[in-house]
Amino acid sequence: MKFRTFAMFVGPSVFLMLLFIAAPLISVFIQSFQVTQPIVTTQEVETCTPGFLTQTCTTEIKTVPTLDENGKIVTETNWVGWGSYANVLGLDQMGTAISEGRWGDILQIDFWAALRFTLMFTVVTLPLVLGVGLAIALAVNNVSKALKGPIIFVSLLPFIITPVIGSLSIYWLFVGDGILTTTLERWLDRDLALFAQGWTIELLMYFYRVWHVAPFAFVIFYAGLQTVNQDTLESAIIDGASRFERLRFVVVPHLMPLIIFVTIIHLMDSYRVFEEIVGFRAQAHVQSLQWLTYDLLQPDDAGNRAISRASASAMLTMIGIVFLLILPLRRTWRDHKGTS
Amino acid sequence: MSTPRALRQSLSLRAGSAAFLTFWCLLAAFPIVWIAVMSFKSPVDAFAPSAWDVITGPETRARGNGLSLIDIVVGVIVLWQTIRIAMTRLPVWVAKATPPGWIAIGWIFAALAYGLAFVVVFFGILPPVLGVINSFTGPLGAPLLGLTTEHYQAVWVENxxxxxxxxxxxxxxxxxxxxxxxxxxxxxxxxxxxxxxxxxxxxxxxxxxxxxxxxxxxxxxxxxxxxxxxxxxxxxxxxxxxxxxxxxxxxxxxxxxxxxxxxxxxxxxxxxxxxxxxxxxxxxxxxxxxxxxxxxxxxxxxxxxxxxxxxxxxxxxxxxxxxxxxxxxxxxxxxxxxxxxxxxxxxxxxxxxxxxxxxxxxxxxxxxxxxxxxxxxxxxxxxxx
Missing domain, CATH: 1.10.3720.10 (MetI-like)
Structure with a gap:
């Protein structure tokens, strides 16, 4: 294919990706060093209220935003260097925490708490997703053909459901008067408030994510199981391998590329954990990196968005992506060099 | 083809795998099915402490919203027929009615029309007809299962x-x-x-x-x-x-x-x-x-x-x-x-x-x-x- 034809085929897609993915990234990078604020002037205002004999007058100093001729607030953009980063990272608080030797206090700062949760979320859910997915795939491989269709249908439901709605549906089961809370309360004979402290919310989030992603792992592993070499399995049996050994030394090595694929996809997706926090209304107790940026982007009571700090937090989130992608990219690069 | 003996699984393993699968299917479907059930009940029933109450909805029933035995039987039959026709007849109709090459578009229209027809029959025609039947069948027509669509009306129409x-x-x-x-x-x-x-x-x-x-x-x-x-x-x-x-x-x-x-x-x-x-x-x-x-x-x-x-x-x-x-x-x-x-x-x-x-x-x-x-x-x- 000539370059010109190739460019014409790929052009629209590349244009869209440059305009809406690459350009915003550069823009975010620049924004993170700038702060845009309305220009304010301080004015001394004297307000007088009628009183007996004399007026009571008070003078106070007000900050008033400057308006231009159209009545719009004039804003100015200042270069603040690493200021927004320091703000997001909470360097001041960190400094005091370290100098006083209270290391636990670092986790009180939003960013570090979010980082801790995001990493832990990624690490805890990964083996669970792989294990549950493989177990379902093996079990489905066992049942008769007539049952496979309906089982795959039911299994796909948690995967296909809107993440916010999925987490809400679990939230409603465990909310104060939800059905599972009342059942658990009856068993344990004590009051439960699962959404009142961080660790129970976190457990429910792990549960939700495994519920949501395990079907994906299952479908992929199940497809892989169909191509396991039967001859190898038989020779393993002749060699006296037990069922577990066959799984460990024949099936799992065969599935290895798929396991790596699911791992990479899951790492990318769980690093972006966000919808659970909306669905569980967990922001007061647990936050994730992506939620932090989202929260800063939302207008506050005065209608201002903390764009600069959001950009800084977004750039910090990106650092993690680099670490996540190093391994798969190196592998693809090796494969590419091998083939060409 | 029969499985060789060595590959056959012991009974306990098969039972275990079946049990695990049943558990998974329950787990996968339960939250979704449950919110679907809740959405049809009055608030008291939806958050009732006992699961049975949530399913049967006594409070909803007491307010006069419910399905009788006849409703349930007729409803299930209509649903079943809808699915059967969709699986067997609909493909034939679509293949006949659309010129070759337009099959995808034909399917989109057929699915829309079929869905619309189902909504009209199931929610438009059936309820009044069944209401009349229920009124003179005595105990068979008495509400059995509490069910109300008021929340859907509130959400879709009012909000x-x-x-x-x-x-x-x-x-x-x-x-x-x-x-x-x-x-x-x-x-x-x-x-x-x-x-x-x-x-x-x-x-x-x-x-x-x-x-x-x-x-x-x-x-x-x-x-x-x-x-x-x-x-x-x-x-x-x-x-x-x-x-x-x-x-x-x-x-x-x-x-x-x-x-x-x-x-x-x-x-x-x-x-x-x-x-x-x-x-x-x-x-x-x-x-x-x-x-x-x-x-x-x-x-x-x-x-x-x-x-x-x-x-x-x-x-x-x-x-x-x-x-x-x-x-x-x-x-x-x-x-x-x-x-x-x-x-x-x-x-x-x-x-x-x-x-x-x-x-x-x-x-x-x-x-x-x-x-x-x-x-x-x-x-x-x-x-x-």
Missing amino acids: AFWQNFVNSMVVTFGVVTISLTVGTLAGYGLARSGSNLAFWLLIVALIFRALPHSVLVAGYLPWFINSAELLEPILGENAPTLYGQPLAVIAVLVSINQPFTIWMLRSFFQNIPTELDEAARVDGCTHFQAFRWVIMPVMWPGVITTGLFSFLLAYNDFLVTSLLLDAQNQTMVPAIASYFNRETTTTDQVEAVAAAVSITAPLFLLVMVFQRQIVSGLTAGAVKG
């Missing part, structure tokens, strides 16, 4: 959820059509070009695939809010403010979706033998003609599968739509967040549940119709790496 539904449809339809058009071209180009540039493009797309969406939205927001001033020198007076525009959100979602789309379509196009377009080229076609007349007729399975995933991305999105759309253009998923803020009484909660179920229902149908395509789409990406 104007249908507007959000329309917005959702506009956004999803736009995203699916545009991202497929752009993506098919790019996927084909990438699959047929072995150059280094194509490889690097795919790698960059992989990196873009990993970006958190909030990072990108942080880049859009200032530009979108100020776009009227920024675009004024170019477009003059009627430069639009992109913030709050469904079109802008469609463009954003299409772009976010592009990396995934081109990877997936590329792997589908690689499965189409190169000999096919080479033969067309020998006969004197240009690349575009070969693509139009030789590849397009055989690419539909891949395009439908990719379209399904684009649909899911656009339909399920919360982050982008909630930040870039204003209140009157809000789609369904972020609109449900507005219930959180109001969720003070249990009635509000059950209304939120009903809204959530309304959002899930189309997805449920989607899995039912396209299960095979979804599975093949998931595995296609994996097998190619």
Whole structure:
């Protein structure tokens, strides 16, 4: 294919990706060093209220935003260097925490708490997703053909459901008067408030994510199981391998590329954990990196968005992506060099 | 073919695997089924402490909303027949009524018409007819199962959820059509070009695939809010403010979706033998003609599968739509967040549940119709790496 034809085929897609993915990234990078604020002037205002004999007058100093001729607030953009980063990272608080030797206090700062949760979320859910997915795939491989269709249908439901709605549906089961809370309360004979402290919310989030992603792992592993070499399995049996050994030394090595694929996809997706926090209304107790940026982007009571700090937090989130992608990219690069 | 004895499994292992599978199916379906049940009950029943009360709904029944034995039997029969006709007769009708080559469009129309007919019969004709029958059948006609659709009425009619539904449809339809058009071209180009540039493009797309969406939205927001001033020198007076525009959100979602789309379509196009377009080229076609007349007729399975995933991305999105759309253009998923803020009484909660179920229902149908395509789409990406 000539370059010109190739460019014409790929052009629209590349244009869209440059305009809406690459350009915003550069823009975010620049924004993170700038702060845009309305220009304010301080004015001394004297307000007088009628009183007996004399007026009571008070003078106070007000900050008033400057308006231009159209009545719009004039804003100015200042270069603040690493200021927004320091703000997001909470360097001041960190400094005091370290100098006083209270290391636990670092986790009180939003960013570090979010980082801790995001990493832990990624690490805890990964083996669970792989294990549950493989177990379902093996079990489905066992049942008769007539049952496979309906089982795959039911299994796909948690995967296909809107993440916010999925987490809400679990939230409603465990909310104060939800059905599972009342059942658990009856068993344990004590009051439960699962959404009142961080660790129970976190457990429910792990549960939700495994519920949501395990079907994906299952479908992929199940497809892989169909191509396991039967001859190898038989020779393993002749060699006296037990069922577990066959799984460990024949099936799992065969599935290895798929396991790596699911791992990479899951790492990318769980690093972006966000919808659970909306669905569980967990922001007061647990936050994730992506939620932090989202929260800063939302207008506050005065209608201002903390764009600069959001950009800084977004750039910090990106650092993690680099670490996540190093391994798969190196592998693809090796494969590419091998083939060409 | 009988299984060799050595491969046969012991009874305990089979029982264990069956038990595990049953447990998983229950676990997978339970939260979704449960919110569906809750959405039909009065608030007292929906959050009743005993599960049996939630299912039978005594409070709802006491208020005169319920299904009698006759209702249930007739309803199940109608549902069963609907599904049976859809499976057996409908394909024949569609094949007869549509000219060859238009089968996909014929199916879309048939599905819409069939769905509409079902809604009219099931919710429009059946209830009054059954009401009359119930009134003179005595004990058989007495309500047995509490069930009310008041929350759905409240959500869809009073809270104007249908507007959000329309917005959702506009956004999803736009995203699916545009991202497929752009993506098919790019996927084909990438699959047929072995150059280094194509490889690097795919790698960059992989990196873009990993970006958190909030990072990108942080880049859009200032530009979108100020776009009227920024675009004024170019477009003059009627430069639009992109913030709050469904079109802008469609463009954003299409772009976010592009990396995934081109990877997936590329792997589908690689499965189409190169000999096919080479033969067309020998006969004197240009690349575009070969693509139009030789590849397009055989690419539909891949395009439908990719379209399904684009649909899911656009339909399920919360982050982008909630930040870039204003209140009157809000789609369904972020609109449900507005219930959180109001969720003070249990009635509000059950209304939120009903809204959530309304959002899930189309997805449920989607899995039912396209299960095979979804599975093949998931595995296609994996097998190619």
